[in-house]
Amino acid sequence: MRQFPLEMHHLTPGRVVEWRLRSTAARARGRDGAADRRASFNQDKHFTVAEESRGSGDPVASWLAVTFEVAGRLDEQALAQALLAFVRRHEVLRCEFRRLAGELSCAPFTPAELALDAVPVGSFDTSEGLRGFLTERFTRSIDTLSWPLFTMGAVLREDSATVYLAFDHIVCDGMSMPIVVREVLTEYEALRRGLDAGLPAAAPSYLDFADEQRRRYLSIDAGDERLDYWKSFIARNGEFFPRFPLDLGVEPDRMYPIVNEASELLDAAEAEVFEKSCLAVDGKPFMGVLAAVAFCLREAGGPGVYRGFMPVSERGRGPWNHAVGWFVNTMPIEFDASPGRDFGQVMAGVRAGFSEMISHIDVPFVRAWQLLAPEEFAAQSWPYPVNFFSYIDMRKVPGAERHGDWRPATHVWSARANGACSWFQRDAAGLHMNSLYVDTPAARRTMGDFQEALRRTVQDIARGGGFRRPIALTPPRQPVRGGVEV
The missing domain is CATH 3.30.559.10 (Chloramphenicol acetyltransferase-like domain)
Structure with a gap:
């Protein structure tokens, strides 16, 4: 699936x-x-x-x-x-x-x-x-x-x-x-x-x-210690939202029609070898994909410290594994992907960053946004292109043992956007990527280059267990704001 x-x-x-x-x-x-x-x-x-x-x-x-x-x-x-x-x-x-x-x-x-x-x-x-x-x-x-x-x-x-x-x-x-x-x-x-x-x-x-969520978090204010993780992230990032660091050719306060495309990054056999390469450095496949994303963005001129948003399922709390609903919390994650760090070192950073993020998962994203960025919360969309990463292993979801017979597929559509979002799925056929991004000439070039660089990078990890230099990507038009390390 x-x-x-x-x-x-x-x-x-x-x-x-x-x-x-x-x-x-x-x-x-x-x-x-x-x-x-x-x-x-x-x-x-x-x-x-x-x-x-x-x-x-x-x-x-x-x-x-x-x-x-x-x-x-x-x-x-x-x-x-x-x-x-x-x-x-x-x-x-x-x-x-x-x-x-x-x-x-x-x-x-x-x-x-x-x-x-x-x-x-x-x-x-x-x-x-x-x-x-x-x-x-x-x-x-x-x-x-x-x-x-x-x-x-x-x-x-x-x-x-x-x-x-x-x-x-x-x-x-x-x-x-x-x-x-x-x-x-x-x-x-x-x-x-x-x-x-x-x-x-x-x-x-x-x-x-x-x-339950409202009873726990509606009464908190901006001074609540449960928001300390968010505040620490904002202090280092310079703003609430982590920016997508490559050029998409968008203008401020403007929404665009979108491009919706998907492709295979690894076939089934390659995905198995990729997983072994991740396990060899004490990581999981989703961590390996995130490490590869950070590497490709950095090679394109992005920051040496990866900062992005990551949706995390909240079904782990209580009896929700078989419930339909919007059980998603969006959390910031950061780790070191600076030049000179090999795959194992970047993976260690991903693992530590993910562990730190998960330990603060309870505070709902919307509530943190409302309290810590109230002016941006009043807007109808995220204020600019945001760095976003999502991964699901569809082999582990309910009913996966019958997917070969049922041949299910998921489809996402949106009318307009001002940035880019990418979703990664692992299934019995391999590793796949679906991206929605603004339909501008710059975004088409950037996302095309990024997708190809990422495909080569995850294949390199599967074949050799580490990074190799990917193809050059379109660099950002301007430095990333917020004092991000480069």
């Missing part, structure tokens, strides 16, 4: 059917609000940006989608039952968000009052036409300010089907996608056999997680 643009998906044409969610009772906004729950920090910020950008006439739009395959002729009734059971199981998917007295609340529908309606969409004769329809459908139907916050459907053929679900980020994250695949297909296959899938009627609720 890996992440790549929907436009790259080789979808076989067929007949499209969707299942649309509706309530059989009164709308949540007509209730007394007694059952309402408070949104998480992530959700509140996301919803606020959607509200403000809608009013500005330049709405911020994005979605996360997952696709997977069903072998044989699709049993439409069984799939509808599986999809409805999945929605009923996860409380966050049953929520309507609304602003009440300044607070964002979640008003959940009860499981019993939800129903699905099958809606025939039409048939498509070409893969291009089908992909175009799905892209337009996801973009048009996923609206942070409107319920429901996801869409579900399938492409039916005589001997197979492709199932799709697309979500607003407010109800899920990247690690939720494997859970979607596993639960829907486990339920579907059990229904087809007349068996009990063994899945609980209700999964642990993200709303409980959000409530």
